[in-house]
Each structure stands twice: as C-alpha cells, then as structure tokens.
Amino acid sequence: MVDMHKDFNIGPYTFTLMEIRDLAISALVLGFVFSIALRGFEFSDTGSAVFNYFIALIIISPALIFHELAHKFVAQKYGCRANYVLWPTGVLLAVFITVITGLAGTPVIFAALGAVMISTSYPTRLGYKFVTLTSSEIGKISASGPITNLVMAVGSYMLMPLHPTIFGISAMINAIIALFNMIPFPPLDGSKIFGWSRIVWLGLLSTAGVLLWLPGIVGILWSLVIAVVIIVAIFLLINYFAPYKPPKAINL
Secondary structure, eight states, X not given: OOOTTOXXXXXXXXXXXXXXXXXXXXXXHHHHHHHHHHHOXXXXXXXXXXXXXXXXXXXXXXXXXXXXXXXXXXXXXXXXXXXXXXXXHHHHHHHHHHHHHHXXXXXXXXXXXXXXXEESEEEETTEEXXXXXXXXXXXXXXXXXXXXXXXXXXXXXXXXXXXXXXXXXXXXXXXXXXXXXXXXXXXXXXXXXXXXXXXXHHHHHHHHHHHHHTHHHHOHHHHHHHHHHHHHHHHHHHHTSSOOOOOOOOOO
C-alpha cells in the first residue's frame, strides 16, 4: 500500500503524494470555478465549454497554485516543514456557490480551497527539529505569494501580443490576487507583511494597483515601467537607505 504521507524530493523541495493529490484537485476545481465565472454555463456547446475549462485550468489556476507553492518553497528554505493541505469543505463550497450563482446568471468565485500549513517543529530521523522564525522571515514567507502573482501579472502583460484575451485575463487575475492579499487583516498575507515592513507592504500594494488599473489609463508599457520603478525603489530603501542598527552586545 502506498504511503501518501511519505516525503520525497523534487529538487531541493520536499513533497508528499497527499500534497500532490491536493494540488491536483485544487487546480481542477479552480479550472471549473473560473470557467463558469468567466463564460457561464454553455450546455448548448460542449466543445466551447471544454475549451473554456482548459483555458481556465491552464491560465488561471496557476495564479493560485503558484501563490501557495511560493509560500511553501520559502518556508522550506528557512527550515520549516511546509505542505499544501486541501480544505474539503472549501472545495464543496466552491462548487456549490459557483453552480448556484452561475445558474442565477451572476457567478460568484469562492477559491479558498486549501492553504500551506507551516510547522516550526517536526520529527526527523535524528529527533525533533525546532525552527524559530524571525519577523523578517515570516514577512518574506508571506510576501512570496503576492510577489509571485505580480511576476506572473507582468509576464502575462508581456505575452499579451500572443493572445490579448487569455493573457489579459491572466494578468488581471494575478494582480487581483496580489492586491486582495495585501489587505492587512489576518489570515491574509498582508497582515504579516504589514507587521514586518510597512515599506514592503506599501510597495507591493502599489505595484498590484498599478498593474491592475493603470494599463487602461496609460498603457501596458508605462504601467510595467512604473511597476519596475516601485520595486527598485523598495529594494533601495530596504538595502541602502535603512538606518544602521549596531548589533546588541551579548554575554557568552
């Protein structure tokens, strides 16, 4: 019998078969939810419905899946155990809400299907491992998800000449996810980022806003330029203009 909870490595990162299953289910359900939200029910045209589903699966589902994987990878970088866990109730709610509201003609998206569970103490072959995360590390783990969405939004805008509709939707969805997660209230990422660095929080919030709203006003190119300028400014503020704090003396 296959042990679904046994760890295995993909490159430097650790997964379980249960986690891969949960990610696959989440992607499939997200494809269904977004295909209904974007196009509604198309019972009369099965081919079009299937096409819309695969477009949603390939273009939109990664926005949420990669967001969660970014949290996982950064948490594992800091020595934590991190696994994506499916929320079965969330899956049922997503399907139920989408079907009911879709039939009513006003589809509502519910996409809370799971989350990355991070453990700072867990058993290993040599005993229990304990990890202490600093405020900075917690903030960086939280910021990794929205940053991934912003990078995907920029990439989608750059690919829009290939297919304006598909990549335009991808850019919009990624920018919306990043912006929504900047709300500074638990359990959203913004609450932990805000507690770590107001500058980073404001920069990510501004970048998401720029990528979401400015393309329709000043064009895609200028929006990308402004977004890059904001990101560079944040980097300079954090790394070069932050006040120097001498290390505290400790007794050894």
